[in-house]
Amino acid sequence: MPTDRPGPRADLDRAWVLHPQVSLRPEPFGALLYHFGTRRLTFLKDPRLVEIVRRLPEAPSARAACADCRIPDAELPRFGAALASLAESAMLVERAQSGRHDLKGSGLA
Amino acid sequence: MTTAPADARQPRLTELFEAGLDAPICLTWELTYACNLACAHCLSSSGRRDPRELTTAEAKAVIDELEAMQVFYVNIGGGEPTVRPDFWELLDYATAHHVGVKFSTNGVRITPDTARRIAANDYVDVQVSLDGATPEVNDALRGPGSYATALRALTHLAEAGMRGVKLSVVCTRHNIPQVDDFKALADRFGAQLRLTRLRPSGRGADVWDELRPTAGQQRELYAWLLDHGDSVLTGDSFFHLSAYGRSLPGLNLCGAGRVVCLIDPVGDVYACPFAIHDEFLAGNVRDAGGFTGVWRASPLFQRLRAPQTGGACRSCGFYDSCKGGCMAAKFFTGLPLDGPDPECVRGFGEELLARRATDGTDRPRPSVDHSRPVLVPLTRRPPAPPVSACDESPLSGFRP
Numbered sequence: 065m066p067t068d069r070p071g072p073r074a075d076l077d078r079a080w081v082l083h084p085q086v087s088l089r090p091e092p093f094g095a096l097l098y099h100f101g102t103r104r105l106t107f108l109k110d111p112r113l114v115e116i117v118r119r120l121p122e123a124p125s126a127r128a129a130c131a132d133c134r135i136p137d138a139e140l141p142r143f144g145a146a147l148a149s150l151a152e153s154a155m156l157v158e159r160a161q162s163g164r165h166d167l168k169g170s171g172l173a
Numbered sequence: 174m175t176t177a178p179a180d181a182r183q184p185r186l187t188e189l190f191e192a193g194l195d196a197p198i199c200l201t202w203e204l205t206y207a208c209n210l211a212c213a214h215c216l217s218s219s220g221r222r223d224p225r226e227l228t229t230a231e232a233k234a235v236i237d238e239l240e241a242m243q244v245f246y247v248n249i250g251g252g253e254p255t256v257r258p259d260f261w262e263l264l265d266y267a268t269a270h271h272v273g274v275k276f277s278t279n280g281v282r283i284t285p286d287t288a289r290r291i292a293a294n295d296y297v298d299v300q301v302s303l304d305g306a307t308p309e310v311n312d313a314l315r316g317p318g319s320y321a322t323a324l325r326a327l328t329h330l331a332e333a334g335m336r337g338v339k340l341s342v343v344c345t346r347h348n349i350p351q352v353d354d355f356k357a358l359a360d361r362f363g364a365q366l367r368l369t370r371l372r373p374s375g376r377g378a379d380v381w382d383e384l385r386p387t388a389g390q391q392r393e394l395y396a397w398l399l400d401h402g403d404s405v406l407t408g409d410s411f412f413h414l415s416a417y418g419r420s421l422p423g424l425n426l427c428g429a430g431r432v433v434c435l436i437d438p439v440g441d442v443y444a445c446p447f448a449i450h451d452e453f454l455a456g457n458v459r460d461a462g463g464f465t466g467v468w469r470a471s472p473l474f475q476r477l478r479a480p481q482t483g484g485a486c487r488s489c490g491f492y493d494s495c496k497g498g499c500m501a502a503k504f505f506t507g508l509p510l511d512g513p514d515p516e517c518v519r520g521f522g523e524e525l526l527a528r529r530a531t532d533g534t535d536r537p538r539p540s541v542d543h544s545r546p547v548l549v550p551l552t553r554r555p556p557a558p559p560v561s562a563c564d565e566s567p568l569s570g571f572r573p
Contacts, residue, residue, distance in 0.1 A: 089243040098245040
């Protein structure tokens with residue numbers, strides 16, 4: 065699990081966004097994320113996490129997106145770890161960086 | 174991979190999948206029953222094109238539906254899909270409409286030109302089929318010259334700079350001893366090895382008994398797969414081997430009608446690519462509700478998504494690992510669907526197989542067969558001496 069493993073942390077005070085090649089598909093249990101570049105599939109099993117990911121593009125920071133979704137402070141570390149895991153697999157990218165990605169055919173996402 | 178805040182109350186992913194998704198994660202789409210080869214174990218009994226196959230316009234309408242349903246990619250096969258004249262047009266149409274394509278080929282149409290075209294499209298993956306690491310083993314199953322065709326295709330793809338080509342192998346009694354050679358061959362072309370299970374589907378039913386791995390080979394393969402982990406793809410097809418102990422990477426469940434399905438060349442929708450039989454036919458993409466209607470509302474798929482009892486396997490301590498194995502393998506070997514897989518690693522399937530009729534009359538036959546007529550070699554009568562030279566040629570003896 066992402067919480068048990070050292071790795072890049074998603075800085076909650078930075079702004080994140082889905083990688084331009086990633087599609088999000090809603091499902092009754094949450095959502096599927098598919099990265100057309102890496103061909104990786106990820107399952108978001110918590111509808112609150114889906115809502116946070118949806119709000120990231122408009123939020124000034126991941127912490128703000130969590131606050132919009134009324135995530136209690138006590139649960140922030142868990143959601144931070146989940147976001148970190150998404151960043152590690154390139155599903156999420158820092159918003160400032162996303163404009164610099166020169167991805168062939170990124171219009172697909 | 175799963176991403177969720179750690180929480181013990183979350184249902185396991187497999188439980189969610191068993192209840193089915195709003196759309197398949199990926200699906201197999203066989204574009205044509207036409208094929209230049211006549212592999213002995215062809216899962217779709219392919220050979221001749223079916224005159225009712227979907228037109229280009231109908232195929233594009235299916236892609237539009239897949240885009241709307243957010244099906245991220247399709248596995249295109251056949252038959253040999255590249256012999257469809259509109260194959261490249263459909264490939265481009267799909268990727269332009271947010272549907273990634275992974276297609277299987279025997280390599281017959283992979284020229285330097287088409288290889289460059291494939292390499293230039295980021296959303297296309299290719300899978301080249303090869304069932305022997307040597308021409309002898311491969312061609313015995315797939316036909317003379319098919320090894321050379323596959324290797325030529327791999328060469329063109331590598332030269333075009335295509336990365337991540339899959340070398341796709343159906344594991345048989347004859348090629349499991351070559352598994353390290355396959356890995357070396359894949360490495361040579363910068364390709365990724367993909368090993369899948371031989372199913373008794375299509376013409377595979379006729380050769381399954383003689384080609385399926387021995388019990389010892391199953392165990393070796395399991396150990397080999399554990400050693401190689403994520404570096405070798407399996408299409409999750411060996412989940413029945415998980416009952417040996419550790420689970421193999423992948424979903425480890427039967428996805429038929431729950432997370433996968435098959436669209437055949439005439440638009441029929443089956444629960445899975447290995448189940449081309451009326452028993453598993455859910456509908457047709459030409460029906461009023463289209464593919465979406467079939468996926469979401471077909472009574473067959475609803476039934477497959479309902480909780481399964483486990484039947485005779487329920488009391489087995491390994492049921493949670495193997496889930497009773499492959500539905501299609503059970504069906505086409507004539508075993509009950511709620512019992513053990515014919516290749517159950519504990520040998521329960523073997524016991525049932527031994528009790529079947531020896532003449533095979535208690536096994537279902539495929540409902541659909543596009544095999545080319547068997548070519549009976551014409552025996553020539555030994556030449557008899559002509560009674561007179563004129564019987565051989567009206568011009569005999571004529572010297573201008």
